[in-house]
Amino acid sequence: MTKSKKPFSHDTLYATEKPKVEKFSFNQQVVDVFPDMINRSVPSYQNIIDCVGKMANLLCNSNPIIYDLGCSLGNVSLSIAKHAQSKNPKIKGIDNSSAMIERCQQHIDAFSFGNSISLKQADLVSVALSPCNMVVINFTLQFIEPTKRQNIINKVYRALEPKGVFVLSEKIELSNAVLNNVLVDLHHEFKRENGYSDLEISQKRSALEEVMRLDTVKIHQERLCEAGFSNVCVWYQHFNFVSILAIK
Numbered sequence: 001m002t003k004s005k006k007p008f009s010h011d012t013l014y015a016t017e018k019p020k021v022e023k024f025s026f027n028q029q030v031v032d033v034f035p036d037m038i039n040r041s042v043p044s045y046q047n048i049i050d051c052v053g054k055m056a057n058l059l060c061n062s063n064p065i066i067y068d069l070g071c072s073l074g075n076v077s078l079s080i081a082k083h084a085q086s087k088n089p090k091i092k093g094i095d096n097s098s099a100m101i102e103r104c105q106q107h108i109d110a111f112s113f114g115n116s117i118s119l120k121q122a123d124l125v126s127v128a129l130s131p132c133n134m135v136v137i138n139f140t141l142q143f144i145e146p147t148k149r150q151n152i153i154n155k156v157y158r159a160l161e162p163k164g165v166f167v168l169s170e171k172i173e174l175s176n177a178v179l180n181n182v183l184v185d186l187h188h189e190f191k192r193e194n195g196y197s198d199l200e201i202s203q204k205r206s207a208l209e210e211v212m213r214l215d216t217v218k219i220h221q222e223r224l225c226e227a228g229f230s231n232v233c234v235w236y237q238h239f240n241f242v243s244i245l246a247i248k
């Protein structure tokens with residue numbers, strides 16, 4: 001029997017007070033509200049998605065192989081398929097959440113780009129990457145245990161062909177506590193403006209505490225340098241959300 005395609009819902013996961021806030025996980029409940037949650041929680045999310053598609057078109061030659069690591073519902077993959085259509089990309093989306101991958105496949109099937117995107121359920125820590133021309137990790141490294149991050153970046157570097165493109169987007173923290181608090185407050189204000197209450201903001205913050213560990217931009221740059229990247233810049237920042245471009 002085919003699964004019914006439930007429409008996505010408004011995110012109210014943390015709207016009522018919980019006796020105990022469980023650790024955040026990318027389960028079915030999160031998948032069902034994911035588009036609403038990510039757009040209302042990540043400043044300039046849609047703009048970053050569009051720009052990454054345009055970068056693929058600008059920076060890749062014909063027939064590129066492109067990884068979307070931590071693909072969720074495939075928004076990066078779909079943006080690349082759309083903006084870089086004339087380059088005939090072969091896009092590989094990977095995510096370790098079975099609920100996400102299943103819904104991502106339905107989402108991609110609804111578009112006509114299905115034959116350029118293939119999906120796989122796997123953990124970024126252990127998955128092997130084939131030779132490729134571009135890798136995107138959009139807001140996913142932050143969910144991986146910090147001690148395992150360098151190996152993933154090394155693996156990306158080794159898989160990329162010369163002139164290969166790496167886009168790494170992350171929520172960050174600043175080592176300067178005064179400035180860090182300002183950016184955190186600005187982000188919370190962004191969430192309030194998008195309809196989240198103080199209770200929702202604080203319960204989600206507790207849920208994410210052990211699951212999402214943030215690095216500074218300096219740590220990210222050092223990891224990229226350690227892996228071998230010599231061309232690295234921050235190409236986008238909105239509050240405490242950044243996107244870094246590295247070219248091999």
Ligand SMILES: Nc1ncnc2c1ncn2[C@@H]1O[C@H](C[S@+](CC[C@H]([NH3+])C(=O)[O-])CC(=O)[O-])[C@@H](O)[C@H]1O
Nearest residue numbers: 026070071072075095096097123124138139140143
């Ligand atoms: N170890 C892991 N291995 C593979 N996937 C993982 C792992 N840990 C977490 N994930 C997956 O990483 C994704 C993070 S969301 C990415 C948004 C997307 N890139 C987007 O541009 O829409 C970001 C967010 O929700 O803030 C989820 O789908 C997890 O299942």
Ligand SMILES: O=C(O)C(=O)Cc1ccccc1
Nearest residue numbers: 037038041042171204205208
């Ligand atoms: O919601 C937040 O506060 C965030 O930091 C971003 C986020 C977005 C979606 C899932 C997990 C974290």
